[in-house]
Amino acid sequence: MTSRFLRREVCPLCGSKSQQLLCDLGFDEAPLAAFLEGFYGGRLAPAELAGGRYRIARCAECSFIFQDRILDTAGMQRLYQDWVDQAGSLQKKRSAPAQRFRQYAGQVTTLMRLFDKPPQQTRVLDYGMGWGYWCRMVQAHGFEVRGYELSALRRDHAQRLGVPVVDKLEQADGKFDFIYANQVFEHLPDPRQALQELCRCLPADGIVYLRVPDGRDVVRRLRRHGWSPGLDAIHPLEHINCFTRATLIQLAASVGLRPYQPPLRLEWGNLCGGIRREITDRWFTTHLMFRR
Helix, strand or coil, rough: CCCEEEEEECCCCCCCEEEEEEEEEEEECCCCHHHHHHHHCCCCCCHHHHCCCEEEEEECCCCCCCEEEEEEEHHHHHHHHHCHHHHHHHHHHCCHHHHHHHHHHHHHHHHHHHHCCHHHHHHEEEEEECCCHHHHHHHHHHCEEEECCCCCCHHHHHHHHHCCCCCCHHHHCCCCCCEECCCHHHCCCCHHHHHHCCCCCCCCEEEEEEECCCCCCCCHHHHHHCCCCCHHCCCCCCCECCCCCCHHHHHHHHHHHHEEECCCCCCCHHHHHHHHHHHHHHCEEECEEEEE
């Protein structure tokens, strides 16, 4: 069975048709074919992508970088349900080092400082929750949390862990004080429409957290060395949108959101490290909070 590809003829961020092609490879060309075979552990047969091309474009108007050929809906379902190693992904979460959960706890500590009300009165949505482990950490701190996830396998696992699931975003208008979307928007065919839908789930003072791979160096590396497996921010098939900090802010601005700087998280015991982290997070990274 050969997967079908769709062409994104306009920039997913600004709608411009003016584009510059940065990379154009057939999925059967080396080293791309070898990378896909190894990355998906043989679950993706080369014939599945016959005739397809991996093309990276850059918008001439807003400089957004994206793949202009993407799998259709059926192909996306096969990608995330069959080709991705589901068992390996779950095991990776189950056996994550303590540092991962300390990071989750730190994010929840920041969340507790964003709203002038107790956690029990603060509603949180994890958009693209995966297996539900971040939701569990939020629950442990007393917040009312829901998870939204397209994968039925991951939804079912999260529900078994006790995480309530939202099936349809349109049923949740204005209900969530905080929406968390970690490593999600790089995967979406229409990121602007998705963010508009999330905005409808926010009250006037609600906050959205977006975290995506950092693509700030992608253009230089493509021009100097061509495509290589190290360019994770524009991963073939999966990371179909490649954000920099500037284009992530542009995306938010297009739906009426502006960057929001959370309270400082400085501690006397690690003051220097805390200052470095605050400077990096507030001015350089591709993980930001936004509000209206």
